[in-house]
Amino acid sequence: MGLVIWADGRLVEQGQGALSAVDHGVTVGDGVFETCTVFDGQVFALTRHLARLERSARGLGLAAPDLATVRDGVDTVLAEARRAAGDFDGKVRITVTAGPGPIGSGRVPGAQTVVVVAQESGMAPTSRSARSPWTRNEHSAVAGLKTTSYAENVVALADAVAKGGDESIFANTAGLLCEGTGSNVFVERGGELVTPPLVSGCLAGITRALLLEWGAEAGLPVREAEPDELPFAVLDEVALGEAQLALTSSGRNVQPVTWLDGADVPVGPISAAARELFEKLCRERLDP
Template identity: 30%
Template sequence: MKVYLDGQLVEEADAKISVLDHGLLYGDGIFEGIRIYDSNIFRLDEHLERFEYSAKAILLKMPWTREEISEAVCATCRANGLKDGYIRLVATRGKGDLGLSPWLCPVPSLIVIADKIKLYPPEHYEKGLAIVTVPTRRMNPAALSPAIKSLNYLNNILAKIEAQQFGALEAIMLNDQGMVAECTGDNVFIVHKGKIYTPSAQQGALKGITRDTIFDIAADLGLPIAEHDLTRYDIWNADECFLTGTGAEVIPVVKLDGREIGSGQPGPIFKQVLEAFRIRVRQEGTRL
């Protein structure tokens, strides 16, 4: 596999960064997960815009233009012959010293990895996931905005570990007020009486690119959709539930905390959304 690293395509074994890179030492950097479908990089411009917003939020001055980053992404896909898969775009603060100060890292690094990904076994896309609520709370947006796609994912990783300990593949994370924020790597949607609801960013949810796509799809299908504060009770008593994310795509949830959601099967609105999503991902974006 070829990896793009600071202007060069190198073999994976040769793709190395310094042990003094603050991305490694402190999680000081940003990333984007991007999908490619049938040689179409889905919503690449939107991902690159969010990448720039994350960089601005952490005062990471990137020396590359959006066009240069876009070409690096495309070149990495072409070098690996990747037509369907997952792209990880990373910018680290760069090499510094053992101190915390980011201004001692004068040159950031840009990394692009293009490969396959499987977050959940295929059968769960047909039958649905059984998930749990975990004790680890989503970090307060006043401490660290969920809009920043930071390299430090320890909050989510701890929740993922707890999900595994409970025998689940994914978990709901609550914020410190006990409201639903998101899952460990996905946004959460419910359907109640024909209307779609999802937590707002103010509750700790990432403004996901796939999440935004669901809003567009709902508008096209004439389905009412809104951001709304949600509790576990709301999910337990929802008619349907599904998760979205670049890696996960769109996947149904049929049980939370041992309680069946709706009929205990993927619902009709989820199926409409999924069908529309599968069409859209091959139409919107950047062709290789």
């Protein structure tokens, strides 16, 4: 199955023109997006993703997206994708931009652009991660928002891939553990699985939130860290095998890290249990 693309009310072929050359999402990255997992041809946690799409739009100063239009796009690409591939596993990306605008940062109020894309894909069971040489700015105007201004993530991920990894992990400007380029981070140590708090500047990940909820429900010792509890140097403990690491995201579910900065590292028992729990519940609870 190739990409299935829906743009502003119509299906378009890959490579076919779909956006204005002066769409603000293209010229200055003025837009927000969500990437949702698809299980057996159905979108997982769509309600939570649409709520975050609205929050990101408000944070960026955009008008609230028309969620009826977004849902129509999602339904259309899923139906087309199922015709091609049956009940596939993969992902759906929803992008909402400020629409056509000037060649510059100023906006012209008007209709937004909505694009929805479906793609068949799988998930790797583990990750190979590298520490980023750059930091995440927790004081940024877009900290914690899921925007299309993704250049620093592209650069950091390319750095990790060049080193042999598949994810790059950021500190914030205070030297605290923050997040990956497209994932949240959990550290297993002291018999607990702990994730940086949102004040670190990390994204409020959907998978992160569900793991905290489902883990507590199942009796797993999973929690959010205190503000200064996880310095970036905690990754030294991971490298020494004294702590373990896991990533969460819609493209990973719960993914233990088995390689950090060129060295193999062990998977923690709580991380493994968290992955098993999430793999089970995500297919049982389609829209939690």
